[in-house]
Amino acid sequence: MTLRQPQLTDLAAIFGIEQSVFGSHVYPDFFFRQAFDLWRDGFWLIEDETGAPAGYAIAAPSERPGEVWVLSLALLPHCRGCGMGRRLLEHLLARQAPRAERILLTVDPSNPAAALYRQLGFVVVGGEDDYFGPGETRWVMEWRGDNAAG
Numbered sequence: 001m002t003l004r005q006p007q008l009t010d011l012a013a014i015f016g017i018e019q020s021v022f023g024s025h026v027y028p029d030f031f032f033r034q035a036f037d038l039w040r041d042g043f044w045l046i047e048d049e050t051g052a053p054a055g056y057a058i059a060a061p062s063e064r065p066g067e068v069w070v071l072s073l074a075l076l077p078h079c080r081g082c083g084m085g086r087r088l089l090e091h092l093l094a095r096q097a098p099r100a101e102r103i104l105l106t107v108d109p110s111n112p113a114a115a116l117y118r119q120l121g122f123v124v125v126g127g128e129d130d131y132f133g134p135g136e137t138r139w140v141m142e143w144r145g146d147n148a149a150g
């Protein structure tokens with residue numbers, strides 16, 4: 001398992017992960033090029049034991065000082081359940097923590113990912129029905145250094 005910042009040559013594979021994980025509800029391919037240019041330290045790739053891209057995460061600063069948002073966290077289905085998601089998110093938090101008083105994300109309340117977020121110290125601070133459109137309810141969860149577990 002390797003964690004690293006993506007190269008330009010990884011972006012097509014990352015977009016492939018995005019499509020495999022999220023179906024039609026995806027960021028467009030050009031978003032990943034823009035993320036690569038804008039948020040180099042917030043864009044991380046995890047590889048499986050064979051060196052193949054397994055997942056990625058993106059975090060970006062908001063216009064409010066000290067605030068960062070996790071925009072995406074995704075692992076290919078066959079790579080889940082063995083700690084890679086936790087490792088990726090822990091790494092992202094560690095990289096962002098020096099510049100972030102608070103790190104935010106949104107999650108579907110029924111998504112098992114919410115349990116991972118709680119384990120890492122995120123707490124629900126808000127929520128909105130139809131956040132991403134009809135029926136797309138999301139919690140807003142927040143991580144602060146002083147909330148963080150372990």
Ligand SMILES: CC(C)(COP(=O)(O)OP(=O)(O)OC[C@H]1O[C@@H](n2cnc3c(N)ncnc32)[C@H](O)[C@@H]1OP(=O)(O)O)[C@@H](O)C(=O)NCCC(=O)NCCS
Pocket residue numbers: 021073074075076079080081082083084085086087106107108111112113115116119
């Ligand atoms: C969310 C995701 C990144 C987690 O990655 P993962 O490698 O499977 O997770 P890990 O093996 O590191 O598990 C960490 C914790 O997540 C939670 N979790 C992950 N999958 C779960 C599941 N299917 N059911 C219940 N809890 C689950 C558990 O709390 C787990 O901790 P535990 O092993 O101590 O019980 C991955 O499942 C994924 O890509 N899901 C689809 C995309 C997605 O929903 N992204 C988040 C959008 S907000």
